[in-house]
Amino acid sequence: MEKTALRLAFQTPLDGRLKEEYNSLLQASRQHLQEIQEKRCLGADFLGWYTLPNELEREIASVQTIAQTLVNYDAVVVIGIGGSYLGALALAEALEEQKEGMQPELIFLGFSLCADYMANQLARLKEKNYAVVVISKSGTTTEPAIAFRLILAALKQSANGYSPERIVAITDAKRGTLHDLAEREGIRRLVIPDNVGGRYSALTPVGLLPLAIAGYDIVALVEGAKAAFGALQTADPNTNLAMQYAAWRNLWYKEGRSLEVLAMYSPYMRSFGEWYKQLYGESEGKNGGGVFPTSVCNTTDLHSLGQFLQEGTSLFFETHLFFEKANHSLSVMQLDGIADGLEYLVGKDLHEINRAAAQATAAAHEAHAIPTAFLHVPLRNAYWLGYLLYFCELSCALTVLLQGNNPFDQPGVERYKKNMFHLLGKPGF
Numbered sequence: 054m055e056k057t058a059l060r061l062a063f064q065t066p067l068d069g070r071l072k073e074e075y076n077s078l079l080q081a082s083r084q085h086l087q088e089i090q091e092k093r094c095l096g097a098d099f100l101g102w103y104t105l106p107n108e109l110e111r112e113i114a115s116v117q118t119i120a121q122t123l124v125n126y127d128a129v130v131v132i133g134i135g136g137s138y139l140g141a142l143a144l145a146e147a148l149e150e151q152k153e154g155m156q157p158e159l160i161f162l163g164f165s166l167c168a169d170y171m172a173n174q175l176a177r178l179k180e181k182n183y184a185v186v187v188i189s190k191s192g193t194t195t196e197p198a199i200a201f202r203l204i205l206a207a208l209k210q211s212a213n214g215y216s217p218e219r220i221v222a223i224t225d226a227k228r229g230t231l232h233d234l235a236e237r238e239g240i241r242r243l244v245i246p247d248n249v250g251g252r253y254s255a256l257t258p259v260g261l262l263p264l265a266i267a268g269y270d271i272v273a274l275v276e277g278a279k280a281a282f283g284a285l286q287t288a289d290p291n292t293n294l295a296m297q298y299a300a301w302r303n304l305w306y307k308e309g310r311s312l313e314v315l316a317m318y319s320p321y322m323r324s325f326g327e328w329y330k331q332l333y334g335e336s337e338g339k340n341g342g343g344v345f346p347t348s349v350c351n352t353t354d355l356h357s358l359g360q361f362l363q364e365g366t367s368l369f370f371e372t373h374l375f376f377e378k379a380n381h382s383l384s385v386m387q388l389d390g391i392a393d394g395l396e397y398l399v400g401k402d403l404h405e406i407n408r409a410a411a412q413a414t415a416a417a418h419e420a421h422a423i424p425t426a427f428l429h430v431p432l433r434n435a436y437w438l439g440y441l442l443y444f445c446e447l448s449c450a451l452t453v454l455l456q457g458n459n460p461f462d463q464p465g466v467e468r469y470k471k472n473m474f475h476l477l478g479k480p481g482f
């Protein structure tokens with residue numbers, strides 16, 4: 054069996070009516086892939102992410118040039134919310150121990166309005182000489198705008214002082230408050246392409262710049278995404294895993310399962326779960342429909358949500374994301390003189406024990422009639438995270454197109470903003 058490729062395995066057998074339904078969804082997703090390729094799907098103005106991995110050579114060079122100018126700071130404050138920070142956060146955490154050099158620490162802000170959190174972060178920053186990367190496609194989102202103002206004020210009062218050289222703004226090419234402010238202040242700007250929406254922007258400067266500053270291998274990340282783009286262009290449903298995953302998700306959705314649990318088996322992947330939830334949740338939850346995505350990190354969460362997932366309301370299907378290999382080998386050793394009851398594990402690798410936990414969980418859930426699939430990722434490294442990220446983006450787009458919705462807009466997000474602006478007395482609301 055090929056172990057150096059992403060693999061998707063449906064544990065729950067599909068036969069009879071389910072198989073037929075699955076095959077027809079597979080054919081429909083094939084048509085939607087063609088629509089994406091011919092730029093005529095719903096939301097076609099936002100398809101920039103589709104070919105992005107192949108178009109990043111110049112972008113990587115300019116991101117790396119800017120990153121080099123910021124590597125001598127103690128920390129880099131990355132300000133953004135939603136798609137403007139979750140990709141960088143997810144990848145930074147997923148690859149945490151793999152960054153190179155003594156690069157600045159990344160401190161994410163602008164994703165919350167919690168006064169205590171903000172005050173404590175500002176206090177922490179007083180001790181540091183830091184640069185700022187402020188990210189907002191629209192350039193007008195309240196949370197990052199407030200955080201940016203607080204940071205600018207803090208810089209002005211600090212011993213190091215405010216200077217535009219320590220700031221980079223990533224925003225729209227032509228418009229928005231952040232764009233205009235950056236231009237007036239002489240702050241360097243990088244662009245989020247018009248045709249790439251926030252949650253599909255991890256491979257633009259939005260994700261690449263923070264990661265490059267902090268010493269992550271963005272070249273390998275993009276190489277992985279490029280390989281995924283190459284592999285997932287095929288119209289052959291038997292080999293296109295993104296089509297298969299989209300069809301499988303919709304199959305169980307149609308069978309009445311309106312919640313997906315993405316189960317991962319590494320604490321490094323917790324924020325990847327946040328990114329996944331935003332990608333699918335904001336893309337899919339429309340017109341009264343869609344699958345509600347959630348995530349767990351096992352085996353940790355088997356001791357919190359495990360009981361519910363095993364025996365509670367059975368309204369979900371489950372995808373287990375497992376890395377085929379670990380980066381470290383750690384076997385359970387002989388422990389002479391202390392009887393801890395683990396003799397049966399002596400010589401077993403911790404990763405194999407983790408795999409047994411994943412297989413055991415899937416089997417227990419399947420026995421409870423919960424549809425399960427495994428996404429086998431070869432290794433937790435930049436290349437395979439890039440691959441996985443692109444796989445998720447394409448399968449998400451196909452999933453939502455199968456539901457007849459636009460995968461790239463988020464009209465519902467505006468509703469709370471209008472109410473909040475009204476409550477706060479913003480002119481015009």
Ligand code: PA5
Nearest residue numbers: 135136137189190191194251252
């Ligand atoms: O995916 C999206 O489009 C959203 O989650 C946005 O990324 C988020 O609302 C932040 O928007 P902006 O980058 O305009 O500040």
